[in-house]
Amino acid sequence: MNLIKKILQSLRQYRTLALVTPVLVVVGAACELLVPLLLSYLIDHGVSQGDIRSVWLYSGAMLAATLAGLGFSVAGAVTGARASAGLAHNLRADLFARIQEFSFRNLDQFSPASLITRMTTDVNSVQNAFSILTRMAIRAPANLLLAFIICLTINPSLSLIYLAVTPFLVAGMYWITTHAHPHFQKMFALYDDFNLVVEENLRGIRVVKTFVREQQQQEKFNDVSARIYETASRAERLLTLTTPLMEASLYICMLLIAWFGAHQIVAGSFTIGQLMSMVTYTMQILISLMMMSMMMVMIVTSRAAAERVVAVLETDSDLTDPAHPRLTLTDGRIEFKNVNFSYTGKNDSLCIQNVNLTIPAGSTIGIIGDTGSGKTSLVQLIPRLYDVTSGQVLVGGHDVRAYSLATLRTGISMVLQKNVLFGGTIRENLHWGQPCATQEQLEQACRQAQIHDFITSLPQGYDSPVEQGGTNFSGGQRQRLCLARALLRQPRILILDDATSALDSQTEKRISRAWQTDLPDTTVIIIAQRLSSVQNCDQIAILHQGRLAGLGTHAQLLKNNRVYQEIYASQAQGDHA
Amino acid sequence: MTQPNPTHPTPRASTLVTLCRLLGYLRPYKWRFALVIGCLLLANLDSIVNSLYLQILIDKYITPLLGSTTPDYSALLTSVVTMAIIYAVGVLVSFLSELWLIPITMGIMRDIREHMFAHMQSLPLEYFDNNPFGDVMSRYTNDTDNLEMLIGRAFPNIISSLTMIAMALITMFRASWLLSLVSLSVIALMFVATRIILSRSGQYFRSHQQILGDVNAYIEEMISGQKVIKVFAHEAAAKREFAAKNAQLATANRQANTYTNILMPVMFGFSTLQTVVVALVGVLLALHSWGGVTLGLIAAFLQLNRNLSRPINNISQQFNSLIMGLASCSRIFALLDETSEPDEGTVTLVNVRTRDGHLIESSAPTHHWAWKKTDDQGQTDLIPLQGDVRFHHVNFSYEPGKQVLFDVTFFAEPGQKIAFVGHTGAGKTTITNLLNRFYDIDSGEILLDGLNIQDIKKADLRRSLGIVLQETNLFTGSVRDNIVFGAPEASAAQVDQAVTTAHAQDFIAHLPDGLRTPLAGNGQDLSAGQRQLLTIARAAVCDPPVMILDEATSSVDTRSEKYIQAGMDELMRGRTTLIIAHRLSTVRSARAIMVIDGGRIIESGSHDKLLAQKGLYYQLYSGSVELA
Secondary structure: OHHHHHHHHHHHHHHHHHHHHHHHHHHHHHHHHHHHHHHHHHHHHHHOOOOHHHHHHHHHHHHHHHHHHHHHHHHHHHHHHHHHHHHHHHHHHHHHHHHHHOOHHHHHHOOHHHHHHHHHHHHHHHHHHHHHHHHHOOHHHHHHHHHHHHHHHHOHHHHHHHHHHHHHHHHHHHHHHHHHHHHHHHHHHHHHHHHHHHHHHHHOHHHHHHOOOHHHHHHHHHHHHHHHHHHHHHHHHHHHOHHHHHHHHHHHHHHHHHHHHHHHHHHOOOOHHHHHHHHHHHHHHHHHHHHHHHHHHHHHHHHHHHHHHHHHHOOOOOOOOOOOOEOOOOOOOEEEEEEEEOOOOOHHHOOEEEEEEEEOOOOEEEEEOOOOOOHHHHHHOOOOOOOOOEEEEEEOOEEHHHEOHHHHHHHEEEEOOOOOOOOEEHHHHHHOOOOOOOHHHHHHHHHHOOOHHHHHHOOOHHHOEEOHHHOOOOHHHHHHHHHHHHHOOOOOEEEEEOOOOOOOHHHHHHHHHHHHHHOOOOEEEEEOOOHHHHOOOOEEEEEEOOEEEEEEOHHHHHHHOHHHHHHHHHHHHOOEO | OOOOOOOOOOOOOOHHHHHHHHHHOOHHHHHHHHHHHHHHHHHHHHHHHHHHHHHHHHHHHHHHHOOOOOOOOHHHHHHHHHHHHHHHHHHHHHHHHHHHHHHHHHHHHHHHHHHHHHHHHHOOHHHHHHOOHHHHHHHHOHHHHHHHHHHHHHHHHHHHHHHHHHHHHHHHHHHOHHHHHHHHHHHHHHHHHHHHHHHHHHHHHHHHHHHHHHHHHHHHHHHHOHHHHHHOOOHHHHHHHHHHHHHHHHHHHHHHHHHHHHHHHHHHHHHHHHHHHHHHHHHHHHHOOOOOOOHHHHHHHHHHHHHHHHHHHHHHHHHHHHHHHHHHHHHHHHHHOOOOOOOOOOEEEEEEEEEOOEEEEOOOOOOOEEEEEEOOOOOEEEEEOOOOEEEEEEEEEEEOOEEEEEEEEEEEOOOOEEEEEEOOOOOHHHHHHHHOOOOOOOEEEEEEOOEEHHHEOHHHHHHOEEEEOOOOOOOOEEHHHHHHHHOOOOOHHHHHHHHHHOOOHHHHHHOOOHHHOEEOOOOOOOOHHHHHHHHHHHHHHHOOOEEEEEOOOOOOOHHHHHHHHHHHHHHHOOOEEEEEOOEHHHHHHOOEEEEEEOOEEEEEEOHHHHHHHOOHHHHHHOOOOOOO
């Protein structure tokens, strides 16, 4: 129930339409339902009595009812389409907006693939269910009730037959749907496995071919395929029970009505016309029941999708702006005070432990250390991508949690390890940094990032297309474009998380020279594997297992830090060609 | 770089051809399918009989009793019991038809899936280069779903509906041709209305599908790049952009749905209209006793009418599934129609023993290998597998007219190490991709142990080569499963040996379950360096005489880098090695260095010699030119 309520909250401006739809549909159905009743009058009062006036009266009424029914139903179809398209629209918008608010921690919790499925497939199946439900949820029971009431007015004692049969039918349907649900759930899980095998094979096709592994991959695939076959067959087999259940109920009703009806007709308390309409309404009742069972199945299969959508909608971002946020960031000084951090937020799996570090405004600092030593974790605390578990990170003398997130992140440019360029043009990608940047500003940033010459060498220059993920550029070009994008905002703090690994040392040097002269007040943090990238920084921090294992200039560390000496020695002999 | 998407102009095979081909998949199930059809026909027949029952009941069993003071109900009872039996049979056969259809549908789906996967694996790399991942993937997901709807729901429904229509028409005409004509005229009107709606809906449906595809692609990009969006505080702009696309989608969605939604009420309305018209005309006829119309006949006819309008309704509702299913089906067949990698080679790799200085083929594993070559006369020749690699004047292009390698000639004798250096895109990787026949050359020849590689069976050629790529693809399974990827029968000792060779023992020992630790998501829990070590171990287990290595430029920390380097060095020992080199120590130890530029070998020789030349190698070496 809560699930449905949560989904329906996204209806907003379509609420009226969503309410009107079932009304239109029910009125339409009611009109259609009147037809058999009018038909029995036509036969009993018109034809049997040979009363031509009655014949015209009832037949006119029948036509009118039919046309009215058609009109209402079509109107219901139109409003229903509007409402369901509107719901899907709002759900997608809400999901997207919610994801935009997510913290990194929230994002880690849902994988990108699952978020994508939720926004696409799952929203679609919720929409389908909603569309069918608005048109049937009220119509089917209303239909059922109306048909039953009409039957009652025609012949109360015969109507008792329905009452006797219906409970069996409902119980049977309930049993089938509840038993089928787990099989369908299992099937969805199997589909995930299935996709995984195909996906891995597609991505790793070179490895598969190299190692001549086609046979084994095929076996793996066939195995999943066979399991899908079995589970799906089982689930479907259960569902096939619905038809005989329905038909049996219907036929039992028909036979009973025929038998008792015949007696009553002979006794003179029932007419042939009434018997005929009774039979028609029996069909109506059955159709309504069938619709209801379809709805049950629909709810069962879309429940999982709705749950997944709601899970996103109900996840609150764990990073929020303070009540009275600071809206300016003027100074690039950074201080870490007794900082502890863990991704789980618990104290037992800390990946940053008790770090104290001061980085003066306008200075440069290099951070080095093994994989997993916490370099990335540490710098991610500065633009508040994650919150510290305990301790404090200060920027410009204030706790990062005192700023509004937008202020903080606009003042801090970070180039991530995984550079992402988006589909569009080079210009569009650069504008991410600064939406209102002028051409001069663009060119200046690109010169600083040593990519301007390359861009102008392209036939379309700054308007050259960028493919999704920037796959039409080399690793080095991508890195420099990302760098330009970050420089364009003239940040107070610039964080480069291993962002120059694909550049040769000459280019790297030219870039660092550029920001030293052009951005003298910007604090620069460089995470790198190559010592040559950080050698000239004002200070170098060494991280080891989440702790600060050394701090100083290149010369100082070389003199008195054992870890640094080791790294230096190993890199000197294996320098990159 | 906008390349034409080769998947969209799907060969528009005619619907009939697609349909016939799909029927081919029915062959293994033909008897069962015949049984299902039999049941369906029986069930249809049964429901026709049922609908006649009311008339018989009224005319034969109720009317005679009217006015009788001591009615005899025994005839009525017999008829009710008879009907009960007929009903029961109907319920049973329609249930059986549904039940027996399941294994057929699911079986066909399984067969098609397996066929797709098997065929996909046999395709040349060009296919994977030219078809975006998502596109191929969607043939396994969306397209098979649509196909399942087509086979499991639409087809049986349409078959059953068609037979139902035929039977209904026959019985209707037999009951009263006059009323039948009246009924058919309403149906003609219904057809016209349906056609209009369907042609409109089809149009909106297609544009909706297209916009949906665009929006899904946008969502995919934005969600995957979500962290970058946050870092740039770009959320508001992203929301605005998305809102515009989303609104577009909502409009298309509404239009498509409106027409789909309208279809059902319109059909419903028409079938009611049909009832009304038939009833009216019938009543008028009955009043004047024209055409032998009786009240019982009208009642029965109204039932028959339903037998006609219901299947027509059904068919129209299956229409969308039919269109989508057939479109998906032709996409699946397009995949199945791609040409497989050619594998015309006859030379195979066999185990050998040496006896009296001669090589003898052995059926038991000996860990000694030889190429077995059979000539035209049926003479077999055994050539020891040594790993002698020779490229002679090799020219190559990925696409006709765009040559990427020019006259590449070099050799590596057994055990020699050849390093390739050059810019990104110079053609280094391409050269290594030719040796294992990922791509076939345009002209020239490539020899392995003196044999043209085109004469060697592909699987055996690839077994004789080991490859460690920069991109580390690991598979779901345990660490051990990944290591024995190329040699599933490897013994524990061999695995240990390979792990040691790769210098991976330390990190594996630190994993929670050692070699049995499960890996998921391409080994996402491991660091880049650890993944690389596993790929080295994976290559080492196969123990091939020739290794192709691509040194990683991606940054791994110093410690892992040391291990990787040691592992690679170990792997190269005693093997012919082609290595795409980035490290000074690697090139120094190479027998020869090939400097590749623009698809040609422009300099070659030892490290010292090349340095002295002061050419491109010197520039690369001194770091004044960007490598990646």
